[in-house]
Amino acid sequence: MLRLEEVSKNFGKAGVFGVSLELAPGEIMAVLGASGSGKTTLLNLVAGLLKPDTGRIFLGPDEVTHQPPEQRGLAYVFQDHALWPHLSALEHLLLVMKKPDREAAHQLLGRVGLAGLEARKPHQLSGGQKQRVALARALAAKPRLLLLDEPYSALDPVLREELRLEVAALLRAEHVSALHVTHDPDEALAVADRVAVMEGGRIVQVDTPTQVYAQPQTLSAARAFGRLNLLPVQVQNGWVRLNGLAWEVEGLQSGPGLLAFRYEDLRPGPEGLEARVLAVYGGRGERLCRVNLGIGEAVVKLQAEPGEEVRLSPAGRLRVFEANC
Amino acid sequence: MSPHRLTTATFWLLLSLGVALPLLVLAWRGLGDVAILPRVLDVAGVSLLLALLGSSLCLGVGGGLAWLAFRARLHPGWDALLLPAYLVPPFVGALGFLYALQLVGLQPYGVGGILLAWTAHYAPVAYLLLRPALESKLAPLLVACEVHGVTGWRRVRALLPPLFPALIAAFGALYLTLLGNFGVPAVLGLPAQVYTLPTLAYARLFSPASPDPLGEAAAIGLLLGLLAVPALLLSSQPSGEPSPRLLRPRLVWVARMGFGLFALVAVLFPLVGLLRRALFNTFTGAFQPAFWAAWELPLVRQGLANSLLLALLATGLLLLLGLLMAPQRGAMKRLRQVLDMHYLLPGTLLAIGLILLLAPTPLYATPWILLLAYLLNFAALMLRSIEAGLEAGIERLVEVGRLFGLRQGWAWWKIGFPLLRPYLAAGVFLVLPLCLAELTLSAMLYAPGSETLGVAVLSALNGGLFREAAAIGLMLMALSLLLLLVPRRGVVG
Incomplete structure (x- = not known):
């Protein structure tokens, strides 16, 4: 559906550099990365709002690299909605439909939960309702590809979770391909078939969300999903030695590195590394403990009390990244 | 290059x-x-x-x-x-x-x-x-x-x-x-x-x-x-x-x-x-x-007719210029910056410059030299008003329309121009009364037959017709207060 070949756009320090990416029909891909990693630039290049310095962009079989935005057949859901203040919800849909169809527009507004609000203008709608209008407008355009730029970041957490699941279901039902930019790992996990992690304008890993979470190939991919501990270690032939214990690791095989593990990657075990619980956090249905492992501090998912001494072992092989990567 | x-x-x-x-x-x-x-x-x-x-x-x-x-x-x-x-x-x-x-x-x-x-x-x-x-x-x-x-x-x-x-x-x-x-x-x-x-x-x-x-x-x-x-x-x-x-x-x-x-x-x-x-x-x-006596003065009637004609023409032409330029914001900004000199510098400079430049041409001593002066003097004001609208996000909303497949002209017709309407109205309400009551340029560029209302007031004053001058002044005052009708965005809600 979408193919990017070595696309670059240089803004000096920032930009997008040599990005290649392929999106299957009906697939939802999340582009995950920190602020300034080039996510929105990538979206604007696909949309035609920016022209790449080099590289090619294909939509289906057509090369669209030099096509103006209106010829690409895309739709865009913006972070700030970008609704037209003088038009009603219904008029938003009618304006972007290739053949304006009032009945279809009414049906679509009903599907996104806006039945009865068709005549309202943006200033008469709540934040969530505006986002629904933006989404209905995007779907009404019957796009080849839908672009979403952090569409839920301005909403409260309850509405955000509700809406992102609804929207993902709607896109799948309509078989619409979507490129969804976000910096929220939970959002990527909830809506995407695959995740592309960006750092410094480059894509560092593309895989399913669970695979990127469990098997990050780079330190930035590991960081993108959060819930990460990093401890400096010395690796010798694929082993790290910690207070007399030896753990077999993946990734870096020799030299100084960073041992990376998620909160749930260490578990209590009689043969484990000695740790002392420093503090306990109770959040979102799980208990997290800040522990001192002797070689540094880490956060682990654990049922324990402050001051308690525990022993912790890895649930599987942990990964070590190069310290300077 | x-x-x-x-x-x-x-x-x-x-x-x-x-x-x-x-x-x-x-x-x-x-x-x-x-x-x-x-x-x-x-x-x-x-x-x-x-x-x-x-x-x-x-x-x-x-x-x-x-x-x-x-x-x-x-x-x-x-x-x-x-x-x-x-x-x-x-x-x-x-x-x-x-x-x-x-x-x-x-x-x-x-x-x-x-x-x-x-x-x-x-x-x-x-x-x-x-x-x-x-x-x-x-x-x-x-x-x-x-x-x-x-x-x-x-x-x-x-x-x-x-x-x-x-x-x-x-x-x-x-x-x-x-x-x-x-x-x-x-x-x-x-x-x-x-x-x-x-x-x-x-x-x-x-x-x-x-x-x-x-x-x-x-x-x-x-x-x-x-x-x-x-x-x-x-x-x-x-x-x-x-x-x-x-x-x-x-x-x-x-x-x-x-x-x-x-x-x-x-x-x-x-x-x-x-x-x-x-x-x-x-x-x-x-x-x-003294209103009737003022109205009886030929200069006042002539001045009113000329001022109305010049003000409507100048405002209309500047509005047209603004509408034509709005879709090219960069070019419009550059043009406005060029025209700023005549808006910011004293009108006296423009008036003398135009006399020097156009005295040998048939344009001189006609109302059209005044029209040219008004256009040069007030263009930046109209363009600034439209620029304010474009900077307030209207241009981006037109871009969004284009992204959804609307052609450039259609996107401006359906999105850009309707949203620009209050800014265009503000421009018109700014320029029109200023042209109607203009004096600096008119006083230096008028010729017999092309007097404006401002010139009429000054002439009445110089001629000792103080009461008539007061009457015309009151009319101009009422006309200018139309500006109070312009919707303004307040700083405190």
Whole structure:
């Protein structure tokens, strides 16, 4: 559906550099990365709002690299909605439909939960309702590809979770391909078939969300999903030695590195590394403990009390990244 | 450089030179007559001092009112007490003060009268420039001062420096305006032989005794330009956003009384002067409105017809220009920047430049030279108004439409132009009354048959027809107050 070949756009320090990416029909891909990693630039290049310095962009079989935005057949859901203040919800849909169809527009507004609000203008709608209008407008355009730029970041957490699941279901039902930019790992996990992690304008890993979470190939991919501990270690032939214990690791095989593990990657075990619980956090249905492992501090998912001494072992092989990567 | 860029750069260079031609011709001619300058240095000194003093007074009064309104969290509705003074053409205000001061037995002519009329007219400008800056820059700092108990001199030290850029910019804008103002010194200065550079240029231009009136006027114009140019660097407009509403209202009654007092002195006082003159016979005191007598003057009817024609044509053409340019924001901004010289620099320079440039052509001594002058003078104002709309996000919303497959023209028709409507209306309501009551350009460029309403007032005044002048002044005042109908976005919700 979408193919990017070595696309670059240089803004000096920032930009997008040599990005290649392929999106299957009906697939939802999340582009995950920190602020300034080039996510929105990538979206604007696909949309035609920016022209790449080099590289090619294909939509289906057509090369669209030099096509103006209106010829690409895309739709865009913006972070700030970008609704037209003088038009009603219904008029938003009618304006972007290739053949304006009032009945279809009414049906679509009903599907996104806006039945009865068709005549309202943006200033008469709540934040969530505006986002629904933006989404209905995007779907009404019957796009080849839908672009979403952090569409839920301005909403409260309850509405955000509700809406992102609804929207993902709607896109799948309509078989619409979507490129969804976000910096929220939970959002990527909830809506995407695959995740592309960006750092410094480059894509560092593309895989399913669970695979990127469990098997990050780079330190930035590991960081993108959060819930990460990093401890400096010395690796010798694929082993790290910690207070007399030896753990077999993946990734870096020799030299100084960073041992990376998620909160749930260490578990209590009689043969484990000695740790002392420093503090306990109770959040979102799980208990997290800040522990001192002797070689540094880490956060682990654990049922324990402050001051308690525990022993912790890895649930599987942990990964070590190069310290300077 | 690519051929396309070279062509574009050449086009803009030629356009800039074309627009600047009146000023270049003026400078060239003025340099040939610099011998006159030592004899007018005293007037230049008076002009400079008056402009500096007037700007300080306007900044003091307008800034003081802005501070009071800011502290009292006054609703924007209160602005209606200040704005009439600004919306009325300055020479009409001056006329009002002329009659009002005579009414209370005070000498209206000279420096005092000019400064009073200027302060009444331009203090609201200082208010309008400074209030948004106070709201955006000072409000959060003042909240921080209150929360942390910073008072007295320490509070002044915390609040004043961040305000300097806005104060300097406002002072620069006021200085430029006052230096170039013609109407007030023409009404309140000329009869007492108190000249400023614009009125001196006017007097020399029409002086039968002068051996080279145009050359002398050009040299005076050049001097005026030299005095104005440094202030151009200060004239960027301060902007601001509404502030958080954490500030508690203080000094509410003082602020309300300040606004009321200003309205009394700057609006009601000259209005009473005009009404008294226009409605009552000066000698008998009998109720005898002078409107019909004013209407009977051929010059007034001619002036009204010309002013209406010129104002409607100029506004219509500028509106068309704005609509055509809006989809090319970059080009429009560049064009506006080129045209800014005629909007920011004193109108006297443009008028003399156009005389020098167009005197040998058939355009001279027709209403069309006035139309050209109005277009050059007010184009930047109309384009600024449209630019404000584009900067407020309209251009992006059109882009969004294009992204959804709308063609450029259709996207502008369905999204851009409807959203620009209030900004276009603001532009029209700004330019139309200014053209209707224009005096600086008209007074220097008119010829028999192409007199404007402003010229008619000045002629009536010079001819001793004070009551008729008052009647026309009142009509112009009513016309200008139409501007109050323009929807404005207030700084406090």
